[in-house]
Amino acid sequence: MQNLTVLGTGVLxxxxxxxxxxxxxxxxxxxxxxxILTKLEARWEYLKPLYLRDLPDATPEKLEAAVDRIRSSSDLADALSDADLVIEAVPEVLxxxxxxxAKAGAVAPEKTIFATNSSTLLPSDIADxxxxxxxxxxxxxANEVWRQNTGEVMGHAGTDPQYADAVxxxxEEIGMVAIRLKKxxxxxxxxxLLVPLLTAASKLYARDVADFKVIDETWRKATGSPYGPFEIYDIVGMLTPYNLNANSQDPEMREFAAILKRDYIDKGRLGRATGKGFYDYE
Structure with a gap:
């Protein structure tokens, strides 16, 4: 599959x-x-030095060639006109x-395979x-895809296995380690594995048990992990945990979402990709 369309141009x-x-x-x-699409040029400029830092084969020429292979469109029919594969990365709201x-299915070519990048929703929630x-x-x-290069492939009961194989x-062709889930x-x-850690950290913070820096330092020192949970939140970005928890059944997670909005999102502190989140990044 050579032609990819990505629906949604946020962090992921x-x-x-x-x-x-x-x-x-x-x-x-x-x-x-x-x-929205005019912001992509700045996004490419943000990603280029990270590729140069993290990937031994990255060169300025290869990075410019990558940019040249991307075009943007706000016309859905145009964006999907020759897509072999569509990957959706819109907000985490069902x-x-x-x-x-529904809109993509109405205009995509017959050949097109559909994939969601949803972090929490099941394919069967959306497929029909x-x-x-x-x-x-x-x-x-996973966030920082060039470095945390996992691609979890998960069908639902009605997915034809040939399309899971193709995805x-x-x-693998775009540098991921393809991880196949059985169900x-x-x-x-x-x-x-990750969400229980982040949830526990969020509740400690919402209860004012400890400052987020102390929580992060405790986790790093005790486990040898390179990142604490709030550093991970900065990598993920603030909008995804806010969307997931704003209407949570758990009052402490709703409180955490309110803190994210009041102290971070409303102040433009959206995470590492924007230069500031829980922490400031140069």
């Missing part, structure tokens, strides 16, 4: 688009408005994802909205 969507283009794919980056896939559930599955990326091959699992493997 833009990373997926750039990683695919860096590995030779032709990419269309779609978002709702041209105003209604938004289902609406997005696309109109072609047999071609629908999840391909989940796994695509993941649907909320949170896949990575987030099934």
């Amino acid at each position: 969507g833009s990373q997926i688009a750039f990683q695919a283009a860096y590995n030779g794919k032709d990419v269309v980056a779609y978002d709702l408005t041209d105003e 209604e938004i994802k289902r609406e997005t896939w 909205a696309s109109g072609r559930p047999e071609k629908f599955l999840a391909l989940h990326f 796994a091959q695509f993941a 649907e699992q909320p949170g896949y493997i990575v987030n099934s």
